Amino acid sequence: MAFIEYNPTRGGLRPKSTKLTKTHLILSSDLHEKIGDNNVSVSYDPDDKVIKLTPAESGGLKLTDGKLQSKGFVNFFGIDKKGLFDAEWNENEGAMFIKVK
Known part of the structure; x- marks a missing residue:
């Protein structure tokens, strides 16, 4: 009898993309590597509909x-x-720009 082992892998987003849900903003792994696990400052341009994430020292x-x-x-x-x-x-x-269009 031959067994095949199942190893689940984490499904990822396509490169240079983000997913905006009701409660979270999820970064693709390549963008996560660039910004790191930091605190981020969030700003928004309502005219161009772009979210800007910038690493923040505090806050x-x-x-x-x-x-x-x-x-x-x-x-x-x-x-x-x-x-x-x-x-x-x-x-x-030194910032990430997310086009919410």
């Missing part, structure tokens, strides 16, 4: 395992879109 929101509690800032900024969005890391600014 801000805690980024844990590539997840960020999003309910507070989503409600504050009035962001009503959920789903998978493109994101990019800008080396010059």
